[in-house]
Amino acid sequence: MTTATTAPPALQPHDYLNVDALLSDEERAIRDAVRAFVQDNVVGQVGDWFEQGTIPRELAPELGKLGVLGMHLEGYGCAGATATAYGIACLELEAGDSGVRSLVSVQGSLAMFAIWRWGSEEQKQEWLPRMAAGEAIGCFGLTEPDSGSDPGSMRTTARRDGDDWILHGQKMWITNGSIADVAVVWARCSDDGKVRGFVVPTDTPGFSAPEIHKKMSLRASITSELVLDDVRLPADAVLPEVASLKGPLSCLNEARYGIVWGAIGAARACFESALDYAGTRIQFDKPIASFQIQQQKLANMALEVNRGTLLALHLGRMKDAGTLRPEHVSMGKLGNVNAALDVARTARQVLGGNGITLEYPVIRHMNNLESVVTYEGTADVHSLVIGQALTGISAFR
Incomplete structure (x- = not known):
């Protein structure tokens, strides 16, 4: 030894x-x-x-x-x-x-x-x-007003008209929608019922993307509807290599992996803001960092930030090694976004009244994370994905 x-x-x-x-x-x-x-x-x-x-x-x-x-x-x-x-x-x-x-x-x-x-x-x-190069901006049209966690229930349709495709329907909560140059839109084909993806230039007649306003979360982001009013596309607009939900779900898994990391970035920013504030905010003639209850909050925040970073790094190494499964990503998103929300809410308390102003990053991150915990798979859905992996029993149906 x-x-x-x-x-x-x-x-x-x-x-x-x-x-x-x-x-x-x-x-x-x-x-x-x-x-x-x-x-x-x-x-x-x-x-x-x-x-x-x-x-x-x-x-x-x-x-x-x-x-x-x-x-x-x-x-x-x-x-x-x-x-x-x-x-x-x-x-x-x-x-x-x-x-x-x-x-x-x-x-x-x-x-x-x-x-x-x-x-x-x-x-x-x-x-x-x-x-x-950032010269063209893209968006991704999967979620619909009545089809979120269950993308298989989508109502947007694609039908043949000679060699062309006609897309009709509506997508919702689409990031980048109204500033995009191209949209990847998923639709159910009327002839065979399969889900296919279409590359849709946003200047195509019948396509519009009204922006969603009055958001209280993800405000530094463009969120839109996509309206497809009999959008006519040539035959070569279809993505040729997939004809099932495997297509959009594979994309979502890529994006969820990024969220595993990103949520911890938001948590880290909140923790660092709270740590700095606690060391400089004087009450009862000494910095609030000297009080036990504030130190407990800082310790718990540090724990979650470090634990979440290690989880993200481990999943990253697994992805690079080719051993990462979608179920692993579900655990990462569920754990790290929930942890980040806890950190943000605790940091808000450390900052007291200053925690609700945009002079500090905490309330902004806290509000944003309320969207992050929902989009690209809600916390509930990821819990069920993990549950199915553990038990072999699907609770979705």
């Missing part, structure tokens, strides 16, 4: 378990680059974006220059980064705001991934290089 003779490194409040040591030099470089971008281009402005209910479209080309749009895809101007590197980027982006990470996630893991995985070579060549 050997005993280490070197002293352990000093504790770092912002990296309590020294997760940094588990990253490669390349992963740290990507983290630092994305963190610097967020600090320079998001942190100072995002409170105003949130208050105004918008995100500047011109942010997309800057994200393209950073190399994070479709960064985990190969070829067509994409970076070909590892899954872990992509996750690290999602963490840093969401530490800025969930809306920024959503823009990147919908672009790369939903719209671009759908074309990259299931599209024709012509579709890939036409769209992916421009989307990777």
